[in-house]
Amino acid sequence: MIQSSFVSFSNHSKLEVILSDNNVVAIEDESQSWIPKFQPKVFRLSNCDGVDTIPYFLYYQNDLRVIDLSRNNLSGKFPTWLLENNTKLEALHLQHNSFTRPFRLLSYPRPLTLELDVSNNCINGQIPINLNVIFPSLESLNLSNNMFEGHIPPSFGDSRSLNVLDLSNNNLSGGIPEHLAMANNLFFLKLSNNCLRGRIPANFFNLSSVQWLYLDNNSFIGKIPDGLSNASWLEAVNIRNNYSSGVLPQWIGNMSSLMEISLAKNQLQGPIPVELCKLDKLQFLDLSENSLSGSLPACFNPPNITHNSLSSSIPRCLANMTFGSNHAKYFVKQGGILDLMSGIDFSCNQLIGEIPPQIGNINQLHMLNLSHNILTGSIPATFSNLRYIESLDLSYNHLNRSIPSKFTELNSLEVFSVAHNNLSGKIPDFKAQFATFDESSYKGNPYLCGPPSHNNCTDIQEPLSIQKDSKDEQNGGGFIDMDVFHVSYFVSYIMVLLGTLAVLYVNPDWERAWLHFIAVWMTSCYYFVIDSFRKLLNV
Structure with missing residues (x-):
């Protein structure tokens, strides 16, 4: 860890890359501002001590392609001016800070921006519905661990370049917009730990390119959509801690790429399908705290099936x-x-x-x-x-x-x-x-x-x-093999019963005698019960 100040670089006019991660940095205030002679393309100031404000000299930069100010003590409103000044910006990383207030964007597009990460801040308000218009080429968007509320904008479905979308750990409500299924290049989707509810849209799993899907810790209801079988590239699915019901579908055995399944803490019922035995790449399975019944499939070796009703x-x-x-x-x-x-x-x-x-x-x-x-x-x-x-x-x-x-x-x-x-x-x-x-x-x-x-x-x-x-x-x-004993006892009982009925059917005299015996026995039982009841009343 080195203590440094950016003032010492002020005369380096050809400086293009500044990497100052994991250092102790002295940040000048506005009264001590200086105008740099350099226009770097990459500026990284991540995980540094003493950084509680954005360096003022960045106001003079207009050619930055990558800005990383993550893991500092920055606060205040979201620095929209970084996007306004740097029209060629490709990646902006502001995660793990303390930015607050609503998330306000530019009024005109930034087609070159590919990555935007503002996760782990204190940003509130709703997610801008025009985010896909401002960043039409966005490939990775991480807004997780903030205080966003409202619904998921359906316009995300128009982001055809989007590969990674992480909206987890917010206060988002409503359901999953069906139009999100149109983002056909999405391979990582995480909506965990929100207040989402309703049924998972049937067409949602037309996202044939999705590989990692996390919907855990919400309030989704209904059965697991059959459309999930269309996600042939799916490697991980997590719908843990919801209200999903019904049985585990048999078609899950056809998803040959699956390595991770977590359906714990739901309301799933019925047996574990033997089709799971086909998942030869499966490395993790959690079906805990459901209402599953039956036995473990003889062909299967699951690593984590706890708190069920398995026998x-x-x-x-x-x-x-x-x-x-x-x-x-x-x-x-x-x-x-x-x-x-x-x-x-x-x-x-x-x-x-x-x-x-x-x-x-x-x-x-x-x-x-x-x-x-x-x-x-x-x-x-x-x-x-x-x-x-x-x-x-x-x-x-x-x-x-x-x-x-x-x-x-x-x-x-x-x-x-x-x-x-x-x-x-x-x-x-x-x-x-x-x-x-x-x-x-x-x-x-x-x-x-x-x-x-x-x-x-x-x-x-x-x-x-x-x-x-x-x-x-x-x-x-x-x-003693108890299974054999029970089967033998049951078969013997059936044979004796059938033999008795056959004898009574063949011999009418025995049949009449048997019926007379039953009638006398029932009459005796009747009067015994009546007499006993009267004695109890007299007492």
Whole structure:
């Protein structure tokens, strides 16, 4: 960081580029103004200490192509004069300042301006409806994180050069204008965190070029439009935290470019379509906090499906999951949702059955959360192969038997909990990472012993269920397949019923005797109820 002043450059008449990012700059006031001899094309004064006003010498500049005054302490009204003076301006970056008041533009076009970023300020009022006329060649517009209100101007649909439009984190209301679908070169659209409502227009997804779409944290209603299937290049869609309803459409499996889907916190119902298995590029899926039902598709390996009403067992195909991040759980692309995941979160569901040991073969896994389910059986010993695991939560299930002793080899483990299960036996040696876990990691398992618990392994016995299982294994006994048992019981019941009806149909005497028996039984029941009722009234 260097302390500098622009006065020292005043006589450099051929100066064309000024880059003064990340410095301490002494800005002269109007009384100390000077007239520069240079006319630079690029001026960058970003993220500097001491910059609370725009350098006064910029009033004398008229040939600038790029102006970057972002990440300073600038305030006051929007500096329209920068656009008025520099008719060839291509990019204006004023983000992360404190500009206020309504956003007022020029009265005549600037056809050479391609980028305009005034995000993260305090600008209020409505978005100018003629913005597309003033900047007919605009390719990137970022008005996010301000206080804009009113409706989205339909005229954005006439901006045929617009590639990036970010209006997120404002107070915009109303619906999405249908005419916006005419901006056929738009590939990044973010309308997150506004007060938008209504249905998503059916023709909205005629934006065949859109690749990143963020509509999260609004109040959209209705089902996901079928027109979304036309967005063949779509890589990321986020409609999180709205009021979307209906079922997950089957055609979503035909969108082969999808890598990120976030439909969490909506009112979606029904099963997860097996067509999702076709999305071989999918890296992130969040369907949490809906009303989804049924089981996970056996062909699918989703990384994040939490807080639903899912039931059934965890599919063994999870062993096919691959994760590309070695040092972090995710990174952010284009300010959007997660791009790479290295974790599995099935917590807070109603999953049953045993944990597939194949999960232990996902050697790049950093986080595994299966807590708050109804999982049974033992903890797979293969979990000791998870060399990069940092967080492992198996709490609040019905797991039994012991904790694998080789877990002490998990040197990256920072968070560990098996609390509130039916585990028994000795806790892994109190060394390496396991020396950092206190009793809370094991509470709710009365048959666990050894430090950090207070149970002595010589005084504690295995639970009867574990002892019985061991004897069954020694005697060659096995478990009962409950599905087969239920089917067999149902078939037997139907056969007995059909056999009885067939006998009564063939033999009329037996049929009359059976009907007489039923009549006598019903009469007896009737008088029994009447007598009992009278006795109660007399009491």
